[in-house]
Amino acid sequence: MDNFLPSELIARLKETGDVEIVAGIPSYNNARTIGQVVRAVAAGLGKYFPECKAIIVNSDGGSKDGTHEAVLNAEVDHSALFQVTHPVNPVRRITTAYAGIPGKGSAFRAIFAVAKHLNAKACVVVDSDLRSITPQWVELLVRPVVDREFDFIAPYYLRHKYDGTITNSIIYPMTRAMFGQQVRQPIGGDFGISGKLAARYLEKDVWETDVARFGVDIWMTLTAIAEGFRVGQSYLGAKLHDAKDPGADLTSMFRQVVGSLFGLMETYEKTWQSVEGSKAVPMFGFPFDVGLEPIPVNVERMEHAFTQGTRDLREIYVEFLSPGTLAALAECARAGDGVTFRLPDKLWVHTVYEFAAAYHRRAIDRDHLMQSLVPLYLGRTASFVLEVQESTALEVEERIEKLCEVFEAEKGYLAALWRAGAGKEKTHAGTV
């Protein structure tokens, strides 16, 4: 189970003994922000779980900027927190390098292994570049696990209406339609997990795959949902993190996240095909409004990307998109002229479903498939931005809800495509 943990770490864990809560922070060159995160987590554990024995584990990918020292030296000013009770057991900290393929998944694997080794009841993982984390996040992610026997708590952030468009237009609607649970932010990055679920994650044979690199968030969420664990979500307010790479490659994101989603649909094929409709998951925390800075968006560029994609990639799309979908996309590109550009919900849903089916039957190289979805996604995003530019946050959520309903209503279309499988393959019954 833990033969990939360094022997020094195992020795230290033996000294530590069993704990109730493991707080895991994966990192790679996050010296600038990780100190704040460690302080917030340590304060949260001390303030909200003073009776519990806890440990903070930093699983690091070989940082060279002093992340290790920042973790160990982060001090908590308890007096500033007005703590009524004080921790019975001081929160220990361990920082260790993880083994395996470089990536967040490998870091999580080490954290889950520590949690299993220490027989932890709950495990909380948070990103190391968070700037808006507060000690209360720890309570919101861990309390439902410890007290209410939930197994998986996803975050619920308040975001700008233009933020998280892959989540809003693909990941959330698909998660909900496929697996029947309305987890609003399935790839939030900060989660509360039961010891039982952490052990289950470790049993899976995915740690040498793309999951270990970059698909771990969606994988964790869908595994918890698909395997029948108790799932909830907690309201954490705004999420601000260090935007190290504001122009991060969209193509990589698609391969990482959407590709992982399509792959998990293959893993849990029988599960999603038997699910109908969706239901809300319990929400914890107190929803409050937060002021969000306006975000400029270059709609023209996205529309241009869509137009160019439908024109130049047509020879690729004909291999797996239906003629009706292809014609409709071309018509959108032709008809749109800035303000009036629209990509209707049903067309978008059919497009995503046809891509999922093409991924399943390997119609073309999967990397190429994901790359070819990018221009269409940008078109959808442009359409969405134009549609909601005068809308309030509440109206936008209602708009996204409508999109989700279309995803659910058209699920039969996906199921038929999936079963057809070889729909585009021709078989010949002629005799020689």
Add this chain to the structure above:
Amino acid sequence: MQGLFERAFIEPFHRLAEQLKVVVPGLMTVVVILVAGGALAYVVRQAVYGLLRMVRFDRLAVRAGWAEAIERTRIFRSPSDFGARVAQGAVWLLIILFALSATGSPLTEDLLERFFRFVPDLITAILVLLLGSVISKFLARSTLLAAVNAQWAGARLLAGGVRVLVMSLAVVIALEQIRIGRTALLTSFAILFAGIVIAAAIAFGLAGRELARGWLEQRMRPQAKEEEEVFRHL
């Protein structure tokens, strides 16, 4: 009179009969070989077709992208049909070679020897072409996708160029393998390739030197943050 009759008719007839005695058995052997071989080729075709259908060769061909090319020829009904007919053709080729060798003539023996020496090179050349076709298609598609996602105006032209270049290289290697116009081919390819490189260097370095400078400066200096959209997709 009798002697004249014998010399004019009987002796030529005997000579013909002697020659036929030598040739006919060989001819009969060839005919038997061809007939039996034809039947064998037909059986092989049936067997190969059945085998290919059993292993779902049609589906594999669709996935590999060959099926459409095969059906476009309008000669073969399916990839399995194509495979079966290729097997039948190979058997026919062997039968013909066997029949030729059965004649025992020095000319045919020399021809056979040269053919058998040529076959490995021919097979290698065919494999090079097939591999080149697959690689050129893959690279062209990768180029197209990268260029479209980078919103380059000449994405299709660039992808087409990549495909032509890679396929040209494969053709040159294949022809060089079977020793057809070696020197002329290699020289032509070298001139063409060098010409493309020089043209690109002149276009980029001379005509587009401001663009080249800007591109290099962008690469060498730390990037300034983009002023437009900072919204996050995830």
